[in-house]
Amino acid sequence: MTIGTTLGEFIIKKQADFPHATGELTNLLSSISLAAKIVNREINQAGLSDILGAMGRDNVQGEEQQKLDWFANEKFKDALAARGEVCGLASEEEDDFVAFDPVSEKKSKYVVLIDPLDGSSNIDVNVSVGTIFSIYRRITPSDQPATLADFLQPGYRQVAAGYVIYGSSTMLVYTTGQGVNGFTLDPSIGYFCLSHPDMKLPEQGYCYSVNEGHYLKFPLGVKHYIKYCQAVDEQDKRPYTSRYIGSLVADFHRNLLKGGIYMYPSGTNAPKGKLRLLYECNPIAFLAEQAGGKASTGRERILALEPEELHQRTPFYVGSRFMVDKLEEFVAQYSDKSE
Numbered sequence: 315m316t317i318g319t320t321l322g323e324f325i326i327k328k329q330a331d332f333p334h335a336t337g338e339l340t341n342l343l344s345s346i347s348l349a350a351k352i353v354n355r356e357i358n359q360a361g362l363s364d365i366l367g368a369m370g371r372d373n374v375q376g377e378e379q380q381k382l383d384w385f386a387n388e389k390f391k392d393a394l395a396a397r398g399e400v401c402g403l404a405s406e407e408e409d410d411f412v413a414f415d416p417v418s419e420k421k422s423k424y425v426v427l428i429d430p431l432d433g434s435s436n437i438d439v440n441v442s443v444g445t446i447f448s449i450y451r452r453i454t455p456s457d458q459p460a461t462l463a464d465f466l467q468p469g470y471r472q473v474a475a476g477y478v479i480y481g482s483s484t485m486l487v488y489t490t491g492q493g494v495n496g497f498t499l500d501p502s503i504g505y506f507c508l509s510h511p512d513m514k515l516p517e518q519g520y521c522y523s524v525n526e527g528h529y530l531k532f533p534l535g536v537k538h539y540i541k542y543c544q545a546v547d548e549q550d551k552r553p554y555t556s557r558y559i560g561s562l563v564a565d566f567h568r569n570l571l572k573g574g575i576y577m578y579p580s581g582t583n584a585p586k587g588k589l590r591l592l593y594e595c596n597p598i599a600f601l602a603e604q605a606g607g608k609a610s611t612g613r614e615r616i617l618a619l620e621p622e623e624l625h626q627r628t629p630f631y632v633g634s635r636f637m638v639d640k641l642e643e644f645v646a647q648y649s650d651k652s653e
């Protein structure tokens with residue numbers, strides 16, 4: 315497909331690959347791109363409006379909710395509820411899943427799980443943030459309200475996933491299980507246009523991303539892997555570079571383009587890790603695997619995990635396949651050893 319093809323054209327052309335496709339996923343993806351544009355406009359002029367700062371309350375994660383967390387959540391929720399393809403939404407900013415009312419006679423086939431604003435700690439300091447989304451076919455009958463079971467599906471069942479990065483340019487990167495494609499928002503025409511077709515995650519990278527401020531709290535195997543990344547070995551192009559933006563979407567996006575590994579280990583500060591399986595790790599893992607990379611808990615494939623709770627957390631290692639393999643080797647080697 316040629317560079318510059320709009321997202322809408324791309325999705326419709328891709329739909330032709332599926333003779334039985336009914337266009338509902340196409341509509342769903344276009345409502346996501348619409349909400350992304352509205353959030354993008356707010357972010358671009360954030361300093362001029364009162365959208366910066368905190369809401370003055372905590373969300374279900376026990377984190378201080380930022381105004382933009384709330385705003386993005388409302389915009390995506392409205393856009394997804396409006397067209398009838400989606401029967402419900404689960405979000406980082408909602409205590410429980412939200413079942414949508416049916417729209418006219420439509421039989422809504424999908425559920426969406428979303429991190430409306432990723433990288434909240436970077437909002438007020440003008441550093442790249444993002445939105446992450448994960449889409450499943452519901453498992454309950456389409457004439458019934460959505461249930462929790464529709465959301466607690468293992469990641470390998472995702473029909474689509476992606477993210478929007480609000481950075482020096484705004485991009486939407488997504489997969490429907492046929493590779494990963496990236497679209498850049500052209501502000502002059504207001505459309506996402508194909509800029510990064512068929513993205514591939516390099517098998518080996520030379521960059522590691524982790525909040526080293528928590529180093530002392532990490533499992534022994536992870537500490538040894540970080541020391542391995544920092545050790546001098548010219549042949550292996552080590553030491554690797556350390557890069558950590560503090561927005562999962564931005565750190566992953568860089569590694570998707572250049573190679574590298576992003577790590578958010580468990581630690582005494584976060585016994586199960588910090589990142590949420592359903593709307594952060596599963597969608598990013600689906601993209602990583604579709605681009606030839608790998609995503610792991612340090613021991614298991616992220617996409618194989620059976621979810622138990624909407625907001626459950628997991629240790630997360632994602633990126634270049636050889637680097638995640640190496641990380642898993644260190645975790646296995648030191649798993650029964652203490653400090």
Ligand SMILES: O=P(O)(O)OC[C@H]1O[C@](O)(COP(=O)(O)O)[C@@H](O)[C@@H]1O
Pocket residue numbers: 406429431432433434435525560561562563588
């Ligand atoms: O500040 P820490 O502990 O390094 O955590 C940063 C990580 O937490 C996150 O901000 C969590 O996401 P939210 O901002 O959506 O809560 C990730 O984007 C990021 O990688």
Ligand SMILES: [Mg+2]
Pocket residue numbers: 429431432433562594
């Ligand atoms: Mg997040």
Ligand SMILES: [Mg+2]
Pocket residue numbers: 383406429430431432433434
């Ligand atoms: Mg968030």
